[in-house]
Amino acid sequence: MNLPILSLIVFSPLVGALAIAALPSSHPNLIRRTALATSLVTWGLSLLLLAAFSVDGAGFQFGETADWIPDFGIQYKLGVDGLSVLLIVLTTTLTWISILASFDPIKTRVKEYMISFLILEVGMVGVFAALDLFLFYIFWELVLVPMYLIIGIWGGANRIYATMKFVLYTLVGSLLMLVAILATAWTHQTATGSWAGAFDFETLQAFAAAGSFGRDFQILAFLALFLAFAIKVPMFPFHTWLPDAHTEAPTAGSVILAGVLLKLGAYGLIRFAIPLYPEAAHAFAWPIIVLSVVAIIYGAIVSIVQPDLKRLIAYSSVSHMGFVTLGIFVFSATAYQGAILQIVNHGMITGGLFLLVGMVYERTHDRTIARMGGLGAVLPLWSTAFGFFILASAGLPGLSGFVGEFLVFVGSFVYAPWIAVAAIGAMVLAATYLLWMFQRVGFGPVSDFIAGLGDHMTDMTRTELATIAPLAALIVVFGLFPGLILDFLGGPARVFLAAAGVGGG
Amino acid sequence: MNWSDLGCIAPVVAAVLAAAAVLVVDMVAPGRRRPALIAALAGLGAVALTVLALAGHVETAFDGAYKVDDLTVFLDALFLIVAALTILLAGDYLEPRGLPMAEFAAILLFAIAGAMLISGAADLLLLFVALELMVLPGYVLAGFARRDPYSTEGAIKYFLLGSFSSAIFLFGLAYVWGITGSTRVDAVAAALIEVAATGKIAPGLALGLAFVTTGVAFKMAAVPFHYWTPDAYQGSPTPVTAYLSVGPKIGAFAIALRLLVAALGPVKEDWLPVLVVLAAVTMTMGNLVAIAQDNVKRMLAYSSIAHTGYVLVGLAAYAGGRDDGLWAILFYLSAYTFMNMGAFAVVAALQRRPGVSSNIATFAGLGRRDPWLGALMALFLLSLTGIPPLAGFWAKAYVIVAAIEAGGWPAALAVLAMLNAAAAAFYYLRVVVYMYMREPAAEGRLAAPGLLFRAGLGATAIGTLAFGIFPAVLTAVGNAALVLIG
Numbered sequence: 005m006n007l008p009i010l011s012l013i014v015f016s017p018l019v020g021a022l023a024i025a026a027l028p029s030s031h032p033n034l035i036r037r038t039a040l041a042t043s044l045v046t047w048g049l050s051l052l053l054l055a056a057f058s059v060d061g062a063g064f065q066f067g068e069t070a071d072w073i074p075d076f077g078i079q080y081k082l083g084v085d086g087l088s089v090l091l092i093v094l095t096t097t098l099t100w101i102s103i104l105a106s107f108d109p110i111k112t113r114v115k116e117y118m119i120s121f122l123i124l125e126v127g128m129v130g131v132f133a134a135l136d137l138f139l140f141y142i143f144w145e146l147v148l149v150p151m152y153l154i155i156g157i158w159g160g161a162n163r164i165y166a167t168m169k170f171v172l173y174t175l176v177g178s179l180l181m182l183v184a185i186l187a188t189a190w191t192h193q194t195a196t197g198s199w200a201g202a203f204d205f206e207t208l209q210a211f212a213a214a215g216s217f218g219r220d221f222q223i224l225a226f227l228a229l230f231l232a233f234a235i236k237v238p239m240f241p242f243h244t245w246l247p248d249a250h251t252e253a254p255t256a257g258s259v260i261l262a263g264v265l266l267k268l269g270a271y272g273l274i275r276f277a278i279p280l281y282p283e284a285a286h287a288f289a290w291p292i293i294v295l296s297v298v299a300i301i302y303g304a305i306v307s308i309v310q311p312d313l314k315r316l317i318a319y320s321s322v323s324h325m326g327f328v329t330l331g332i333f334v335f336s337a338t339a340y341q342g343a344i345l346q347i348v349n350h351g352m353i354t355g356g357l358f359l360l361v362g363m364v365y366e367r368t369h370d371r372t373i374a375r376m377g378g379l380g381a382v383l384p385l386w387s388t389a390f391g392f393f394i395l396a397s398a399g400l401p402g403l404s405g406f407v408g409e410f411l412v413f414v415g416s417f418v419y420a421p422w423i424a425v426a427a428i429g430a431m432v433l434a435a436t437y438l439l440w441m442f443q444r445v446g447f448g449p450v451s452d453f454i455a456g457l458g459d460h461m462t463d464m465t466r467t468e469l470a471t472i473a474p475l476a477a478l479i480v481v482f483g484l485f486p487g488l489i490l491d492f493l494g495g496p497a498r499v500f501l502a503a504a505g506v507g508g509g
Numbered sequence: 510m511n512w513s514d515l516g517c518i519a520p521v522v523a524a525v526l527a528a529a530a531v532l533v534v535d536m537v538a539p540g541r542r543r544p545a546l547i548a549a550l551a552g553l554g555a556v557a558l559t560v561l562a563l564a565g566h567v568e569t570a571f572d573g574a575y576k577v578d579d580l581t582v583f584l585d586a587l588f589l590i591v592a593a594l595t596i597l598l599a600g601d602y603l604e605p606r607g608l609p610m611a612e613f614a615a616i617l618l619f620a621i622a623g624a625m626l627i628s629g630a631a632d633l634l635l636l637f638v639a640l641e642l643m644v645l646p647g648y649v650l651a652g653f654a655r656r657d658p659y660s661t662e663g664a665i666k667y668f669l670l671g672s673f674s675s676a677i678f679l680f681g682l683a684y685v686w687g688i689t690g691s692t693r694v695d696a697v698a699a700a701l702i703e704v705a706a707t708g709k710i711a712p713g714l715a716l717g718l719a720f721v722t723t724g725v726a727f728k729m730a731a732v733p734f735h736y737w738t739p740d741a742y743q744g745s746p747t748p749v750t751a752y753l754s755v756g757p758k759i760g761a762f763a764i765a766l767r768l769l770v771a772a773l774g775p776v777k778e779d780w781l782p783v784l785v786v787l788a789a790v791t792m793t794m795g796n797l798v799a800i801a802q803d804n805v806k807r808m809l810a811y812s813s814i815a816h817t818g819y820v821l822v823g824l825a826a827y828a829g830g831r832d833d834g835l836w837a838i839l840f841y842l843s844a845y846t847f848m849n850m851g852a853f854a855v856v857a858a859l860q861r862r863p864g865v866s867s868n869i870a871t872f873a874g875l876g877r878r879d880p881w882l883g884a885l886m887a888l889f890l891l892s893l894t895g896i897p898p899l900a901g902f903w904a905k906a907y908v909i910v911a912a913i914e915a916g917g918w919p920a921a922l923a924v925l926a927m928l929n930a931a932a933a934a935f936y937y938l939r940v941v942v943y944m945y946m947r948e949p950a951a952e953g954r955l956a957a958p959g960l961l962f963r964a965g966l967g968a969t970a971i972g973t974l975a976f977g978i979f980p981a982v983l984t985a986v987g988n989a990a991l992v993l994i995g
Binding site for chain 1: 891895896897898902906909910913914920923924927928930931932934935938939941942945946983987
């Protein structure tokens with residue numbers, strides 16, 4: 005197929021954004037529908053990509069290469085493997101769901117909001133498709149600006165503090181990453197004597213596989229990249245921006261933050277930091293594993309005491325993402341697949357939870373757990389859905405959340421049993437904070453606060469159901485047939501482990 | 510002097526004639542803005558033609574005191590752009606305040622004539638004279654709003670510290686001349702190659718170097734020689750600030766290129782430590798103090814100090830052995846011209862009504878009051894922050910590539926520069942916060958700016974958007990840098 009399908013997926017949202025820019029802001033409904041249509045087209049294209057992708061094919065598929073700044077060997081180079089295909093589809097899926105979920109809540113400056121959201125999608129898909137380090141960096145930074153605006157303009161009361169914190173944290177990491185990327189390219193340039201391929205990921209990976217990056221250089225470059233990605237994941241102790249950003253962002257912003265933006269960090273570690281600097285990755289594996297376990301347990305414990313629904317889910321993300329980094333750094337095929345499953349699942353489950361909390365917020369303008377109570381009687385459909393996502397998040401077998409965490413346990417048990425024991429302990433904590441929260445919100449007598457709202461407490465609308473249902477269906481499907489995802493990961497897992505220097509197994 | 514000498518300094522002569530023409534027009538039609546404006550723009554057009562005619566030529570004039578090469582043409586073109594943008598942006602600001610357009614344009618053209626003389630100067634004395642020609646009109650411009658005490662205060666500070674630094678610079682030149690026995694740049698360089706071969710630098714030369722560096726650092730507004738900058742920038746009429754933040758700064762770096770690089774290149778290892786410290790202190794101080802500012806003009810003044818620091822990183826990379834640092838400097842200065850003048854232009858647009866302050870509160874809700882102006886300001890600020898794919902990002906990236914290539918201390922500077930850029934995001938984005946995330950203090954849309962102003966603003970925006978990915982620009986910068994590398 006000669007169709008540049010990756011470029012189409014990356015830039016179709018931009019076309020939609022430009023079209024919306026030309027529409028008059030006095031027609032918010034037209035703008036909303038155009039944005040949704042654009043994101044659905046992008047989604048459709050990504051499904052085509054998924055269908056056309058060959059699971060058995062080696063290396064990167066649908067490659068597109070063009071010279072961009074030949075003086076420095078910077079290319080416009082896109083390509084996908086099984087991992088990036090999954091993440092691209094996750095992104096496009098969550099984007100249209102988020103846009104649909106923004107129809108009612110976003111009432112001011114709809115035009116700017118939708119443009120921001122579509123540009124955000126360009127950046128996110130671009131990050132997953134870029135195979136040139138420079139291009140990757142550009143897409144990476146492109147994600148920052150729309151999210152800054154989305155939190156800062158359409159967010160909650162404390163939005164300005166939250167958005168500045170988000171930007172500054174991310175920027176410190178990403179600018180150091182830029183230095184590391186340039187230094188990597190320069191090291192390649194001095195070794196080969198030409199800038200050709202100095203930013204090309206495949207060239208650099210071959211260069212790294214030959215052991216051409218010195219150990220000292222690897223340590224510095226890895227640390228810079230690791231910092232950038234660890235802030236994004238976010239790993240303990242770089243997570244403090246997350247609860248603020250999640251809490252203050254509008255619902256759809258939280259969905260994308262949790263569903264995709266956090267994954268950018270994990271993806272960066274898997275795709276770039278480890279394969280390019282394997283020696284350093286091994287040197288730092290233990291401290292990172294320890295930090296991951298701390299994040300898993302710490303996130304869970306802090307979640308228990310959160311008084312705010314969104315904040316609770318935000319901290320649970322810290323815990324869940326700890327499983328991802330743990331799965332990556334124990335360097336085993338099982339744990340790797342578990343980590344990726346966890347990435348996809350967390351995107352769907354936490355995305356769904358944020359959507360559901362957003363619905364309650366729309367009706368009550370409050371998220372305080374203590375003021376809720378008895379929602380099961382008032383909003384039966386909503387409560388059913390909420391309970392379903394909570395069980396999925398707690399890792400109930402049969403739903404997708406379980407499989408990912410289970411695989412990470414197995415992989416890390418082989419590596420060092422105590423890690424798995426500690427992490428499994430956190431699952432008990434997860435059940436505690438999730439079920440206790442559900443109990444306080446869903447069960448018991450209807451609280452005075454909820455009762456006082458009277459007729460405002462209507463159950464889910466059809467639009468809201470349309471945002472939740474696909475996610476719920478996928479959670480069941482992937483819970484029963486995790487092979488649907490795992491099939492994509494066999495190849496990338498082998499390549500990853502080979503690049504990380506742990507045999508070709 | 511012969512005709513070919515005259516041909517080489519044709520742009521300078523044309524600029525002086527254009528300034529004179531503006532004054533003559535003002536005598537014929539006193540106080541009328543439009544004729545003066547037309548004369549100034551036509552004059553700039555004529556200067557542009559002479560610069561274009563020189564493109565590609567490599568010649569020396571006046572017994573080697575003045576050189577025309579790709580670097581000269583490049584810098585001339587940059588000065589020309591600065592002058593044209595300043596004149597386009599000034600009208601809307603000067604008119605409501607009753608400040609005369611003709612005098613403004615004439616003084617600016619005189620300053621540009623001096624700047625163009627720097628860009629080709631190959632003689633120490635000529636460099637000094639050219640520098641003075643460039644900065645003296647700058648003092649007048651800074652105090653252009655005669656009845657405004659802040660303008661006068663800024664001008665006095667600028668004038669006193671400026672003259673002081675010029676004297677120091679001249680003093681340093683005297684030492685260099687005394688040690689090397691010549692005022693011609695290439696003769697100085699030849700003499701210094703011998704000095705470098707002995708491996709020992711004479712105390713007199715070290716002293717001269719120190720004085721020259723200090724003098725140039727004053728004009729660049731590098732810390733700790735920056736004290737005039739905030740007051741001069743804040744006090745000056747906003748279009749003048751726009752000019753001061755780029756024109757004299759480019760001039761100062763032109764001196765650095767012509768003098769430090771071309772003449773003192775052979776002993777560059779000796780000034781590397783000085784540059785490293787200067788760059789590190791300049792960007793860090795500039796950024797930290799900028800964070801605390803509530804006045805946008807003053808904030809941009811400190812930001813311009815920080816940007817001087819980033820450019821100095823490029824110079825440090827050159828001193829550390831990487832010639833790429835030089836073209837990174839040229840690229841940075843060009844990109845900075847567009848984005849910084851653009852930012853000041855938006856400030857000027859807000860201040861169209863006399864009495865409107867440049868306090869950050871003025872920007873509250875700008876995104877709603879004037880969506881275009883808000884969006885452009887956001888663009889310039891994001892570019893100054895260094896967000897890809899805007900001009901400011903490429904500028905920083907190229908400087909950092911050079912610094913990493915140089916390794917050692919310059920590479921450490923690259924890391925420091927990036928940490929600084931992250932800190933700088935705070936104060937740039939703070940303005941965006943006010944524009945988009947705060948309610949406007951005064952309702953109602955702003956009066957639409959004039960046609961010329963819009964043209965100038967549009968040009969800065971296009972420059973900021975397209976500069977980084979415009980290959981022709983890269984080639985021009987590369988050729989200009991090649992002159993120095995040889």
